[in-house]
Amino acid sequence: MDLAVQINELVKVYNGKVRALDGVNLTVEAGKSFALLGPNGAGKTTLMRILTTQIKPTSGEAYVFGLNVVNEGSKVRELISYIPQEMSVWTDISGYENLLVYAKIFDIPHHEREKLIHEALENMGLIKVKDDLVRTYSGGMIRRLEIACAMLIKPRIMFLDEPTIGLDPAARKAVWERLNVFKNDYEVTIFFNTHYMDEADLYADEIAIISQGKIVARGTSEGLRHSLGGELITFTVEKTPINAEMLEEIQKLHFVKDISIDDTSISILVYNAEDSLPYIMDILRNEKMPVSKVSISKPTLDDVFLKHAGMRFEEKGRISDVVHTRRMIRRG
Ligand SMILES: Nc1ncnc2c1ncn2[C@@H]1O[C@H](COP(=O)(O)OP(=O)(O)O)[C@@H](O)[C@H]1O
Ligand SMILES: [Mg+2]
Numbered sequence: 001m002d003l004a005v006q007i008n009e010l011v012k013v014y015n016g017k018v019r020a021l022d023g024v025n026l027t028v029e030a031g032k033s034f035a036l037l038g039p040n041g042a043g044k045t046t047l048m049r050i051l052t053t054q055i056k057p058t059s060g061e062a063y064v065f066g067l068n069v070v071n072e073g074s075k076v077r078e079l080i081s082y083i084p085q086e087m088s089v090w091t092d093i094s095g096y097e098n099l100l101v102y103a104k105i106f107d108i109p110h111h112e113r114e115k116l117i118h119e120a121l122e123n124m125g126l127i128k129v130k131d132d133l134v135r136t137y138s139g140g141m142i143r144r145l146e147i148a149c150a151m152l153i154k155p156r157i158m159f160l161d162e163p164t165i166g167l168d169p170a171a172r173k174a175v176w177e178r179l180n181v182f183k184n185d186y187e188v189t190i191f192f193n194t195h196y197m198d199e200a201d202l203y204a205d206e207i208a209i210i211s212q213g214k215i216v217a218r219g220t221s222e223g224l225r226h227s228l229g230g231e232l233i234t235f236t237v238e239k240t241p242i243n244a245e246m247l248e249e250i251q252k253l254h255f256v257k258d259i260s261i262d263d264t265s266i267s268i269l270v271y272n273a274e275d276s277l278p279y280i281m282d283i284l285r286n287e288k289m290p291v292s293k294v295s296i297s298k299p300t301l302d303d304v305f306l307k308h309a310g311m312r313f314e315e316k317g318r319i320s321d322v323v324h325t326r327r328m329i330r331r332g
Pocket of ligand 1 (some may be wrong): 014015018019020038040041042043045046047260261
C-alpha cells in the first residue's frame, strides 16, 4: 500500500500554551480522497500547515510520500499543492491571467504553458469565463480557478483547507465533480479539511474525525456510522396485540440484532436497513400484520462524533459565517 501521508504522535503547541495537536497518528492511502472532519478550533488547519511545510511541529513526525516534512521540506513541496481557506487568486485580473502568473511562479516551461492552462481551464469548466475579471466570478468559480492553478504542477497530493466553505450546495457539487475529474485522471490524492459533515460523507473515501487536537475516529462514512451498532427500522402496526411468534421469527433472521415493541410499534435494530427491510416485510405480510408506517433511522456522523468526542458537533456553518466568508471571497 502506497502511503501519501503518515503521521506519528504529532504535537503542536502554540506559544507554549495552546495545544492545537495532541498526539495525532494518521495514515492516508495514495489515490484516495481523504477528509479531516472536525469542528472549528479542532486543529485541522494546524495539521495541514505542518503537512504542507509551512510550520514545524513541536514534536512527532510527519511524512508525505515517505518524505519528512521537516527535514525534506523542499522535496515535499515539489509533490504537493495547497489551497488555503483564504482566497489565493487575484481578483483584478482574469482567470487566464491568474493561471499564467501561477505557471510562471511554478516555472513551467514556456512551450508547455498554453496547453496546461487550457487543460486546467477546461477541466474546471472555466473556458467561457477565462478572460473575465475574477472579480465577476461567483464563489464557486473562484474555488474552481484556485484548483485549476493548483493543478498546473500536477501534484501527487492536493491539500484543500475547507474547500467549499460558504458555497451553496449546487456550487459545492460542481467543485467536487471537477475535483474528481482531476483525482481520476491524474491519480492525485486529495486531502481536505472540512467542518461540513455532509461534505465528508459525500465526497471522502476515508474520514478521520478530529476533536481538540486528537483523532477520535477513523473509517469510511458507512463504516463509522455502522460502528455505532446499526440502523433502526420502526414499524407502526394496526393490529394489537403483537403476535409473539411473529416476533420470534423476525428475531431469528441472522441480521437482526435487537427487537423491541411498544404498544403499536415494533423497532428492529439491524446492520443495514435497506437490505433487511424486504425480509422483515415478508414475515409481516405472511402474518397478515397491517403496517401503517415504516421509518428508518440511520446514525449520522454527528452521532459518531457524539460517541467519540462526548459532545455534539458544532452547528453547521452559521449563516453569518457564510455571509462573512462570501464577502471575504468577493472582496479578495
Ligand atoms: N498561530 C496561532 N497561534 C496561536 N494559537 C493558534 C494559532 N493557530 C491556531 N491556533 C489555535 O489552535 C487551535 C486549533 O486551530 P486550527 O488548527 O486553526 O483549527 P481548525 O482549522 O480545526 O479550526 C485553536 O485553539 C486555535 O485558536
Ligand atoms: Mg481551519
